[in-house]
Amino acid sequence: MTTENSSPDVQEGAAVPGPGIDTTLARRRSAELEQRLRDDPGRFRVLTGDRPTGRLHLGHYFGTLQNRVRLQDLGVETFVLVADYQVLTDRDVAEHLAEHVEDLVLDYLACGIDPERSTIFTHSALPALNQLLLPFLSLVSVAELRRNPTVKDEIAHSRQAAVSGLMFTYPVHQAADILFCKADLVPVGQDQLPHLEVTRTVARRFNDRYAAGNPVFPEPDALLSEAPLLLGTDGTKMSKSRANAVALAATADETAALIRRAKTDATRRITYDPAARPEVSSLVLLAALCQGRDPHAVAEEIGDAGAAALKRTATEAVNDHFAPLRARRQEYARDRTYLRKVLQAGNERAAVIAESTLDEVRAAMGTRYR
Template sequence: MTTMFDTPIGTSAAHARSMVLEERLRREPERFRVLTGDRPTGRLHLGHYFGTLHNRVRLQELGVEGFLIIADYQVLTDRDVADRLAEHVEGLILDYLAVGIDPARTTIFTHSAIPALNQLLLPFLSLVSVAELGRNPTVKDEIAHSRQAAVSGLMFTYPAHQAADILFCKGNLVPVGQDQLPHLELTRTIARRFNDRYATAADPVFPEPDALLSAAPLLLGTDGTKMSKSRGNAVALGATADETARLIRGAKTDADRHITYEPATRPEVASLVLLAALCLNREPDQVAADIGGAGAAALKRTVTEAVNEFLAPIRARRAEYAADRSYIRHVLREGNERANAVAETTLHEVRTAMKSLY
């Protein structure tokens, strides 16, 4: 399936396209195949839920075919050792199932279990220059924050590997944040260059996937910095009610007792107000107005109650799935089998187009 757009993705253009795509998704969900995923580096939290997970469930419920990759190989790009990898992989699957991902409709699989996907990396790397890989913003950011003494060669393959993740299943729609647009643009470039070199305009091998920009809310961690798995500043989906209360009690606020929703001037307070509003399905200004002069303690109580009530059914489902580890293994085994079949078909098409079937 070819893309409806064939020009590079710019921010304003991507927003306009996303509006058109949303309309098409409602009318023709069967025309789309979506690839999303996570690296298994720790527990998913509320930032992940409101940023990506709920949107994945929404697309699934619309009838869009989804592929959800647990990118275990990509954990190795910025660290020497993939600590507790099996535990983190299982934790991701538990979180997916708990929030409503249905493995019958969304294929859940791991990087390392799909040889044909990874084999696409070699021809894809031949289509991009070292300079193009090195100036990718995500690569530069990962290098800047890397905990390794030296940057591995694998780090520079990250954008091409992500292109293989998307294109192995002929993904034509990728939900992304604005900061991920350069990654997707390189995927589109690789698809276009492969088609130009090895296929025909009438019969391209790969689609040029479109970006579906999400309006993900900006939630700060409880320390006022970026919410992150590794910083211990976020409420994990699998956290207990007591853990949640303790974390929110320690959240950073400011000296102004009167609670308002002003993200630009009171970011820490605004983030807590927004979190409560998202969990309560209310407007942030209304939540702030209800608290008013009651102060930060009242705000934190409101947030704690809202979050715990919102997460209660998710936690219950997670605990139920966690009690049956054989089912978790079954989900992954079936997902890997399904993804392998798709990847092998795509690799056969690639080798046929490259005239390398012997």
Template structure:
């Protein structure tokens, strides 16, 4: 999930690197339903979510359907994309009996938190937000809507409505969490509660995996059409990897600084095979890009085979998918209403 940055005089939180999960820790994570999830999502955050769930964490997963409109004029084919996202979650091992999977639009109290939260950040802070800048650069809109500038505060509401203590993020997203901590801190200072503060200041939980590049050598992204989706079949995966960018040096080495595209492919294979990328590079040696891509294709297809099988099985039962969302929405709505009631009490707006 992308969390936004605001300027603050306080030092950013130290990230918590992936390790044994603390029992009963509450975790918030999620994605916008704009397309199927890909391998960058899996190794960047999905694997962490499953590990946290197995460790006993109270996992909240938001399907951020309202935020689709942040950089789009309309939410095209939204029901299908929501279902695709849910299928990806369940296929990788997120258990709806132990996690709360919900959609933005089904939790009114969460979205109502946006109003007081916006009063706690300045226009200047929102304008210089790096996530806002990046979204504007890749926006599909002819002009930027006001919703773009509320995006960081809306994400803070996603995290704070359930009082999450941990937020799994990728390395490149670390700065984005700071605005949520800023909003929590400012709310607690401005509206001191008689007991403990209303909101925690959540910590970032990092995946151990470095950033994976897309097939074009830039950041792997749904919107840039350069990703290998979890739902891609074996033939599509092979085609995408064959077209991946490498370089002119035939001898394969693992050198992330000087050969980032080759290194990213080696990293992807190593993650799928649970082996060191440098060792794979030595084995491929002078085999060149063709041998490298064969290795990566076999590794990825072998790794994704059970996920694809589970996904296909789940897709045959749409009634189950609807029941999962209905149960998750009901629980999230109850949690959000309780938090909103605390906010009203702190702001002396219970009438």
């Protein structure tokens, strides 16, 4: 869900699940779905994506990008949304939008998202998708939107002088993102469950009101992420907007400089204890993820060598792990025309599906006048 943003599986500064969200049940259901994915991946369709507000970083990679590639490689039909319209949810203007869109596509391709197997597309290129917003809004009350905990949190942290209607209704726009292609799985973090519940509510109410006995939309399930939490260099949540993240596109020297300034603590011995030593543990975890090792083993190996050794280990691990990805990114960046062709092809595929879904909606509502 376009949820950093507004993508389905990544949300910077998101709120905790609201009342009525049974996270235990959601986790049990997600585990069942993972088994079904392994047994029959081809029967599922996934929608995920990001807002193009800047280059993706290490938190995105370990939090969502790896999982998207995993699902694609399993054989799941995967749609990846570049949510360019939703850049405006918490901004007065969309600055450098075309550049950010291309950067996002570069990061996708470099990470292994294959445009032959996954559909990469943009909001703005799909009028039929966005036209679903109007009937969907009629299915949700103002009180329900106001109660959404993620909307509350985003409004509280808005960069705008006044909250726009787009921000207020953005969970319903996300419902259109998911339902236009009839996605039945949406990779999300636990904090995004309220947004997905809006989508399920919209699907259920549309089917009940307009398509009883012949439902148009599935009620999509959450595929809950077990993504590790990596902190930014300042010890807070890693975020594009806080300038505390190592971008996937960073050079080896830029990576070293960023990690060198990362916040640690005064205890010399390195241990992995996320609750008591979050900043140190985040660096240990980063090195462990890049090396494919247990973080406790990484911490034990560094031992009494201190924070400087930890930062060297993390830097070397990141640069070694991401060297192939960065090389691929540089190769793709040499041909910006290809990036536009990827988007054009993805937009065309997605547009056919969006038009078909909108036609079904019109037929169900009795507004197809031909």
